[in-house]
Amino acid sequence: MENKKTEKIKKCPYCGKTENQIKAGFNASGTQRCKCKECKRYYTLEPKKHEYSEETRELALKIYYSGVSARGAAKILKMNKSNIANWIKKTKK
Ligand SMILES: [Zn+2]
Incomplete structure (x- = not known):
């Protein structure tokens, strides 16, 4: 390890x-x-560089792909919209 x-x-x-x-x-x-x-x-x-867990990331993406905007997902998870935008960017290839 x-x-x-x-x-x-x-x-x-x-x-x-x-x-x-x-x-x-x-x-x-x-x-x-x-x-x-x-x-x-x-x-x-x-x-303040927030590190989010894999779970949070997956949840955020799940919310996003269920039709909620990145901003909406950020609101639900109480995090910065740019975090989610980043994750979305990384997921889309
Ligand atoms: Zn230098």
Whole structure:
């Protein structure tokens, strides 16, 4: 069994490096800001990345394919519409 790392790994969205990422305060909305010492750019960590279970995903898709809009399904499951939109996108090939 592989032990999944759940701790946040800081990764520069510009150069993709994970080394030399330092905390650099917070932005206006209180999101952790980081600085990449590799390319010397600032970025913010993605705030609140929700991870949903496989069950929730399947349920969302089921609701969606039963004729409910993505927005409607999001409302039912109390989640962000973009989550569901993403799942739909990934399912459609
Ligand atoms: Zn970088």
